[in-house]
Amino acid sequence: MKYNEEDLINGVNSGNRVSLSRTISLIESDKSAIFRIINSLNKRSQSSYVVGITGPPGAGKSTLTNRLIQNFRSKKLTVAVLAVDPSSPFTGGAVLGDRIRMQEHALDDGVFIRSIGSRGDLGGLSSATSGIIKLFDAFGIDIIIIETVGVGQTELDIIKISDCVLVTLVPEAGDGVQAMKAGLMEIGDVFVVNKADRGGAEKLAREIDYMISLKHKEVKWSTKVILAEAENNIGTDDIVAEIESFRKFETDNNILIEKRAKRKLSEIETLLFQRMKYELENLKQDKEVKKIMSLVAKSDIEPEEAVNMIIKLFKNNF
Amino acid sequence: MKYNEEDLINGVNSGNRVSLSRTISLIESDKSAIFRIINSLNKRSQSSYVVGITGPPGAGKSTLTNRLIQNFRSKKLTVAVLAVDPSSPFTGGAVLGDRIRMQEHALDDGVFIRSIGSRGDLGGLSSATSGIIKLFDAFGIDIIIIETVGVGQTELDIIKISDCVLVTLVPEAGDGVQAMKAGLMEIGDVFVVNKADRGGAEKLAREIDYMISLKHKEVKWSTKVILAEAENNIGTDDIVAEIESFRKFETDNNILIEKRAKRKLSEIETLLFQRMKYELENLKQDKEVKKIMSLVAKSDIEPEEAVNMIIKLFKNNF
Numbered sequence: 001m002k003y004n005e006e007d008l009i010n011g012v013n014s015g016n017r018v019s020l021s022r023t024i025s026l027i028e029s030d031k032s033a034i035f036r037i038i039n040s041l042n043k044r045s046q047s048s049y050v051v052g053i054t055g056p057p058g059a060g061k062s063t064l065t066n067r068l069i070q071n072f073r074s075k076k077l078t079v080a081v082l083a084v085d086p087s088s089p090f091t092g093g094a095v096l097g098d099r100i101r102m103q104e105h106a107l108d109d110g111v112f113i114r115s116i117g118s119r120g121d122l123g124g125l126s127s128a129t130s131g132i133i134k135l136f137d138a139f140g141i142d143i144i145i146i147e148t149v150g151v152g153q154t155e156l157d158i159i160k161i162s163d164c165v166l167v168t169l170v171p172e173a174g175d176g177v178q179a180m181k182a183g184l185m186e187i188g189d190v191f192v193v194n195k196a197d198r199g200g201a202e203k204l205a206r207e208i209d210y211m212i213s214l215k216h217k218e219v220k221w222s223t224k225v226i227l228a229e230a231e232n233n234i235g236t237d238d239i240v241a242e243i244e245s246f247r248k249f250e251t252d253n254n255i256l257i258e259k260r261a262k263r264k265l266s267e268i269e270t271l272l273f274q275r276m277k278y279e280l281e282n283l284k285q286d287k288e289v290k291k292i293m294s295l296v297a298k299s300d301i302e303p304e305e306a307v308n309m310i311i312k313l314f315k316n317n318f
Numbered sequence: 319m320k321y322n323e324e325d326l327i328n329g330v331n332s333g334n335r336v337s338l339s340r341t342i343s344l345i346e347s348d349k350s351a352i353f354r355i356i357n358s359l360n361k362r363s364q365s366s367y368v369v370g371i372t373g374p375p376g377a378g379k380s381t382l383t384n385r386l387i388q389n390f391r392s393k394k395l396t397v398a399v400l401a402v403d404p405s406s407p408f409t410g411g412a413v414l415g416d417r418i419r420m421q422e423h424a425l426d427d428g429v430f431i432r433s434i435g436s437r438g439d440l441g442g443l444s445s446a447t448s449g450i451i452k453l454f455d456a457f458g459i460d461i462i463i464i465e466t467v468g469v470g471q472t473e474l475d476i477i478k479i480s481d482c483v484l485v486t487l488v489p490e491a492g493d494g495v496q497a498m499k500a501g502l503m504e505i506g507d508v509f510v511v512n513k514a515d516r517g518g519a520e521k522l523a524r525e526i527d528y529m530i531s532l533k534h535k536e537v538k539w540s541t542k543v544i545l546a547e548a549e550n551n552i553g554t555d556d557i558v559a560e561i562e563s564f565r566k567f568e569t570d571n572n573i574l575i576e577k578r579a580k581r582k583l584s585e586i587e588t589l590l591f592q593r594m595k596y597e598l599e600n601l602k603q604d605k606e607v608k609k610i611m612s613l614v615a616k617s618d619i620e621p622e623e624a625v626n627m628i629i630k631l632f633k634n635n636f
Contacts, residue, residue: 038622134620264614267621268628269598275625276594280587296582302452303585304356307593310586315633 005033009040012139017112020139024114027131032278034131035271042138049247050133052146052162054184059168060194063230064239065147066104069111071240076110077142082132083115084148112141130161130267159187160263163256164246166239168192168228169208171200177207185211189223190242196227196235221249279314288313323351327358330457335430338457342432345449350596352449353589360456367565368451368462370480372502377486378512381548382557383465384422387429389558394428395460400450401433402466430459448479448585477505478581481574482564484557486510487526489518495525503529507541508560514545514553539567597632606631 003022011019026033051068053061065081072079105111116128129146136144148158159165167188169179179185191212193205205225212223226242228235250256283289292309295301301309321340329337344351369386371379383399390397423429434446447464454462466476477483485506487497497503509530511523523543530541544560546553568574601607610627613619619627 035622035626038620038626043620131622261615261617264617264621265611268611268614268624271621271625272598272601272628273595275629276598277591280590280594283590293583293586296586297579299579299582302356302361303582303589304353304449306586307589308353308356310590311593 005037006040009037012135013040013042015140017109020112020135021114023135024116024128024132027135028116028128031128031274034128034134035275038134041134042140044137044140048137048141048144050144050146050161050163051243052148052158052165053168054148054158054165054187055168055194056170056178059170060230061147061168064168064192064194064228065145067230067233067236068143068145068240069105070233071236072143073105073108073110078110078112078140079143079145080112080136080139080141081114081145081147082129082136083113084129084146085115085117112136112139133161156183156187160266163250163259164189164243166190166192166243168194169204170195171198171204179208186215188212189221189246190239191223191225192228192235192239193225194228194230196229197232201227221246283310283314286313323355324358327355330453331358331360333458335427338430338453339432341453342434342446342450345453346434346446349446349592352446352452353593356452359452360458362455362458366451366455366459366462368464368479368481369561370464370466370476370483371486372466372476372483372505373486373512374488374496377488378548379465379486382486382510382512382546383463385548385551385554386461386463386558387423388551389554390461391423391426391428396428396430396458397461397463398430398454398457398459399432399463399465400447400454401431402447402464403433403435430454430457451479474501474505478584481568481577482507482561484508484510484561486512487522488513489516489522497526504533506530507539507564508557509541509543510553510557511543511545512548515547515550519545539564601628601632604631 003026005026008019008023008026012023023037053065055061062083069079069081105113114132116132133144133146146158146162165187167179167184167190169184169192171193185208191208193201193208195201205227208225212225224242226235226238228239230236247256250259289310292301292306296303296306321344323344326337326341326344330341341355371383373379380401387397387399423431432450434450451462451464464476464480483505485497485502485508487502487510489511503526509526511519511526513519523545526543530543542560544553544556546557548554565574568577607628610619610624610631614621614624
């Protein structure tokens with residue numbers, strides 16, 4: 001079913017959950033939609049705060065997210081969660097099971113939870129992610145949590161869209177070293193050792209502490225590693241306090257504003273590239289372009305000449 | 319030093335070696351050049367024949383190429399060799415040493431040898447390769463040999479630009495299996511077991527024979543595996559005969575024409591993408607675009623809006 005885009009956006013701007021949900025689906029399925037609707041979205045980019053949560057599979061990210069939702073809600077903050085699963089176009093299997101635990105928030109109008117896949121996108125994070133963040137922002141969400149399910153590039157890409165990156169690890173042999181190898185130490189603002197009741201938690205925390213101390217930063221943010229047991233709601237208050245303290249640090253030192261400006265500039269490049277790819281796909285369906293292609297197939301013209309002609313069409317038909 | 323493009327092309331079309339060399343450099347350094355000069359190039363696309371030579375490092379590809387040059391020259395055919403080294407922007411080290419062996423042809427006007435790097439290009443083969451092939455063609459070269467030095471994707475990409483793919487292997491433990499894994503069995507039209515004086519050559523030839531027999535083709539080209547010792551000029555005649563026989567097979571069955579048409583169509587896509595990337599880079603230097611970028615940095619407009627504005631500029635300024 002097709003919805004009127006204007007109606008959807010009005011719905012998002014006025015806080016209609018169904019409109020929000022449908023607009024996310026629209027952006028997911030039609031990468032060009034965000035270009036049409038961006039000017040009609042509420043602009044409140046200073047009000048929402050994006051927390052990216054990353055870490056290896058099994059680190060308890062979903063349970064932790066659930067605890068964070070509860071905590072932020074107790075402070076009357078509205079929360080949106082976007083779970084990005086690069087391995088699947090759907091969120092399935094174990095991941096789905098984790099997600100079910102969040103269903104306790106299903107009747108809470110102050111919480112909005114959504115999973116998206118990113119298969120087929122270049123890089124780890126779905127290209128729709130930043131558009132969806134803008135929708136949450138326009139909707140009036142206070143805290144936007146982006147949770148990555150996958151491994152590899154997605155974990156690192158989260159820094160491109162987050163105001164604060166929370167890295168969670170569990171005490172397991174070599175987890176600290178693995179995290180360093182994966183580049184997680186570089187991108188984390190807040191570090192959590194989850195499942196801290198297991199042996200080796202303090203050793204891991206010390207390892208992380210040491211590795212953080214090796215990082216050189218112009219403006220010093222001194223992270224402390226937080227021991228937590230998300231399952232038993234231990235450490236959640238400390239984590240939220242650390243996130244809030246990082247937010248204050250970023251704001252007081254003008255880092256947040258600079259970070260967002262930089263992020264938007266790099267977003268332009270990604271979007272331009274995407275947009276061109278999209279226009280290219282459209283062009284291939286064009287009747288005139290098909291005519292040009294058949295000339296090439298018959299060797300009447302060379303591919304380079306065809307490209308010149310197609311670019312001209314592209315220019316005229318935009 | 320800048321040369322007049324028109325002069326260069328006239329030089330290429332009239333067989334001036336210096337012009338050919340300079341035009342190759344031009345295409346290598348400025349990816350947009352081929353779009354400007356394509357219409358001024360001689361069109362003789364039915365006359366030159368592109369032989370791609372691939373195989374693992376150490377298979378003696380350069381020595382083999384050298385023998386093929388000698389053989390084709392003895393038949394009064396003109397030969398151009400393009401060595402593509404994806405690992406380096408220059409051709410260095412062992413590769414350079416190999417190349418030196420070809421220097422015996424340095425004074426022969428019927429032979430043209432050139433190395434190019436492909437570092438920084440998407441995919442294995444340099445994006446300049448197909449443009450250079452067109453230059454050789456316009457120059458009046460009869461046989462164009464493309465030799466890949468690298469491993470991986472380049473080896474497989476060679477099928478995209480070659481009329482005939484020659485795969486060369488050497489008798490070493492597991493070489494046949496490795497070749498199959500690497501996808502070489504799929505793309506080869508002619509197979510050579512080089513350094514056939516080593517033990518295991520016939521066993522490898524039988525292995526290849528068996529693997530080829532598993533390939534199903536609509537029109538059957540029955541390859542025979544050729545045992546050779548390029549170093550001692552053994553087997554060269556057989557290889558050239560096999561290449562010529564494959565060319566006849568392709569021509570008689572209209573396969574060559576179809577293959578080239580198909581290749582040109584896929585070339586359009588690659589070139590369009592390249593062209594857009596190039597235009598994008600140019601755009602970023604534009605004064606108006608820089609103005610738009612600064613609006614984004616100040617959060618006056620969103621990146622999506624900026625992309626809409628940049629695309630409009632792109633349209634108007636082409």
